[in-house]
Amino acid sequence: YEPDTGPRVRVNQVGYLPGGPKNATVVTTATDPLDWQLTSAAGAVVASGRSTPRGVDAASDQNVQTVDFSAFRTPGTGYRLVVDGETSHPFDISGTLYDRLRADSLQFFYAQRSGTPIDGDLIGAAYARPAGHLGVAPNQGDTDVPCQPGVCDYRLDVRGGWYDAGDHGKYVVNGGIATYQLLNAFERTKTAESAAGGDGLGDSTLRVPERGNKVPDVLDEARWELEFLLRMQVPAGKPLAGMVHHKIHDRAWTGLPLAPQDDPQPRELHPPSTAATLNLAAVAAQCARLFAPYDAAFAARCGSAAKTAYAAAKAHPAIYASAADGTGGGAYEDDKVADEFYWAAVELWLTTGEKAYLTDLTASPLHTADVFDPAGAFGWQSVAGLGRLDLATVPNGLPAAEKTRIRASVTAAADRYLAALRAQAYGLPLPGDAASYVWGSNSNVVNNAVVLGTAFDLTRDAKYRDGAVQTADYLLGRNALNMSYVTGWGEQNSHHQHSRIFAHQLNPDLPNPPAGSLAGGPNAGLQDPYAANLLAGCKPQLCYVDDINSYSTNEVAINWNSALAWLASFLADQGDA
């Protein structure tokens, strides 16, 4: 199988910020430097220079050279880079490149909403659909959902929330990290200088039905999931009261396509877990502090649920979701919850200032550990980094020396991601070995860029911002496949992602994923039969196919789009850079 990778000159197919870094990668047999020309839309050569040989790129096995045309800063459209007889896809140079990506990446969440009709007037007629999973036949939930046999003797109304990904499951741990990232993108607008007031996330800037309600739209979107997460908590008076059910999904896997409102499967609550409980504790604590100015009653409800959840988790510190519980939905297994304890203690302390939470977080071995993994700063299974970033950015009463140490741990991690980025001819903050290209690798790439963006917010050192900008180059086409992984963005973009809703590839009457949907990305593990068969033997960065069947390389997911939304919001704030 030889994918068509288009021109050998790989650029950010969307474009570059006028004052930002501008890098490209050329696949070539040449080992000596090559001449390059930058041409305008009219075909005039507007800049030229010599490329830098980089040898064979480990992640792709391609012999490559890199081009740096950062010195050219004139805004315009239709630029192309010509090297080695090849002409790149066209791109812009503009300070407003990422404004719409901020809105597009957040629109994905509205399109994934469960339990409410999707309004075509807001996000396009092709995306309009009736409410899913409100107990209307053939749906069997989610308004009155029983537990799996033997797990509990009650039913819960767990309507709402977002469908996790290409399936119809709703998983607390993944909802947790996704909600954190949306709330954190908003909180950043209050703490970071470069956020410039964060207008792009405010009221009536996003396509949500709640626009105009005097609450920032990104909070409205996050609330859709928060309300669901709160419903997943075991009611008072029941066994394990205060704990949170790990997930709710279909009893058996369903096929594609399948509109939410047509899903006939019984829905079931799976057992509570310590990890899910601490996810609720953490994001409900964020909710309490961020909603306080807008809806005091909701903020109070969040605050009290967060405390109850945290106390329940301390009483039941080792109830683990099993890797074997993967029938009809993902397992989201986790048997190491020290990181969830740390994150929850941090959020509760930042919100309440209560000493007990500070005692817990400082007692955690993770408080002094290096929590940012080179291949992925954080993820649904490893959340210590979320707490660390918030301790570094949210105003708090840590002693000055402690604050300095915490911030230094963020910049030290950012320095490592920068070193990785510089070592990669495709300029992404990820090591080049196969082990780094896992299921959802694009989200790890973006989360590493979130650390870079945070380091810039903390230090105002442009090298960190430039690293975050270069990460966007990788996502939007500067990669071994010459592929933009964001639907609707770039000449050659992912649009056949694995989804039961946006299954255009299987039924032309259905839409593709909405613009701004991030594909999971290259996965050297090839964990689905379609990819395993098609891509056997692939080099890590080539282990991807834009086909709806390849769920392990090409799914959409809320925790991946939340990372993209954070980065897009950061980039939009940089303007001309």
Ligand code: 9MR
């Ligand atoms: O993102 C998850 C990835 O880290 C795991 O390796 C993978 C297999 O367990 O599951 C991914 O999450 C999927 C979930 O299990 C079910 N809904 C779709 C998610 C994205 O593919």
